[in-house]
Amino acid sequence: MPADTRPDPDASAPALAPAPAPAPALAFAPPPGIRYAGIGDEAAPGLAGQLDAVRQLGWNAVELRTVDGRALADLDDRAFGDLTEQLAATGTDVVCVDSRIADWSRPVTGPFALDTDELRTLARRCPALGTRHVRVMSYPDDGLAEPEWARRVKQRMTALARQAEDAGLVLLHENCAGWAGSRADRMLDLLAHVDSPALRLLFDTGNGVPYGYGATELLTAVLDHVGHVHIKDALPTGPGQAAYTLPGHGAAELRECLGLLLCTGWRGVWSIEPHTRLRPHDGTDARGEDSVDAFVAYGRELERLVAEEVLEAEAGAVPVPSAVPEPSAHVGGVHVGGAHV
Template identity: 65%
Template sequence: MVVDLPSGAGPQRPRYGVTEDDHIGRAAPGIRFAGIGDEAAADPAGQLDALRQLGWKAIELRNVNGVAIADLDDRAFDALADRIAAAGLDVVCVDSRIANWSRPITGRFEDDVAELRLLARRCATLGTRYVRVMSYPNAGLDEEEWGKRVLDRMALLVRQAEQQGLVLLHENCSGWAGTRADRMLELLDRIGSPALRLLFDIGNGVPYGYDARALLGDVIDHVAHVHVKDARTGAEGRVTYTLPGDGESGVRSCLRALLDHGYTGAWSIEPHTHLRPHQDHDATSSDGVAAFVRYGRCLERLVRQEAPPARTPVAGGGQHG
């Protein structure tokens, strides 16, 4: 689909629209397969090669060579955008550090404002409106003060996103509203803007100790983007990440619920089976690409069991970022 971007948002690369063979990278009508590139490899070549091997037409961006998208210098970013365009890939989302596990509620709000301002220009170039955010881990505040500060900050960020033509996707991960459906709904209700929606990560319930399928049922109306990962709890409570469908996250049930609800968007893999980018830094690209491709193939097989056969999509069907 064509993304409407604000005037003055920066130069734009040509978008690669839906083609007749785009069904190769589709999970079901209106749903695309995608993946977070740095889960396959640190370098751009490895990230793009993983998507090429899968035959998928969409990528989610987080880090390149260990550097966040907002921290790349202009030359590195322009080179990355050119490579993505040349590969014929759509960018479905950019994963920011805004309000994430590394930025507690008592931290510098100016860092989030500056990152969002820069990402507005870079998202315009990449052809996506979606920016992943969280909702600030606590840092010694009482519950009431924590919630108040989160709501105040998020309201300001959403107003900024509105002005810059972006949509912030709050992930069920770290932060005030990360693990509780009631708080996610309060966040959405209090801010009341189409520039704030939800990113649902199927695999986060296991490490954070909640039932992901139950949470999804409460917030499914507001889900605009999905991360696919799976996990189980082993000896001494240690969390390990598995192929999709092999863990305790309810991947099959969640995907089925999304299909039945009429979800359109991306199912973006975040395997964590080979690399956890905020913890690991020395995995080789070849090993990572192979693991990423294996994960994607496993998801395709699982989806074939759960979803109706994909049709050639109609132009304009589904949100591609």
């Protein structure tokens, strides 16, 4: 007589893995054509915490800078493979990779191979991440006179842009450290000299506070070339110093900048970089168990600010082009809001 192969109704069924918790709903939807994201390591060192932070906000996009304290280009192949698997499993898109190319840690007198090698590695990895965008800066001077500093920056950035162009990448130059970091005329000069679709600008709303220029006026001068936006706010605390705040609580002209982007039809990613717990450039790392919560609170405040203040102000504004402030005759090189831009 054949064995009875029918299932035993009294046998315990194998345990099933719990389904992932659904992402929370957005508190406020972003404006049409705008996508919210965040620089993940501002929330947590590890990728799991970074992805949890954006998931709690109901967002599905992250900007990657470091994972477990290591830059994307420094991860070994196994760690990078694990990273791509976690991104795929959570359905999270990567909108930009923040490199060290030409940043505050790499003076223009240093080895250029550090930058070309990093870009070569990112050219292999960005397709797996689904992004073409790589954040760069334009080199500290290391004591060089301005003409020689400018010459070397232009030479290096031209070579990097050609390398990026060949790889199908776009370098996004941030208004931060470097020759073209805080002056609109230098940003435009650099773009004109390089003359490549592989070089555009990244506008950080909060960097004008420590660097001493008016954010709205600088943005007006370079708006046509902006491909990505970082959201940051701050209050000045001294020359070159700032205390970073929730969005809309500082002196970075955040409402005005976001309104300008919207009323001129700009579309793209607004990526939060709170700087309230992590500031790599000055060695500050105060992340703790509540850092993900702080990151989420920052994102929620941005959503509220945009929905309740920026969009309401835009709705009552004079239609474009009247709502767009004219660039000052001084922007791009000379005096803006008490500082050189």
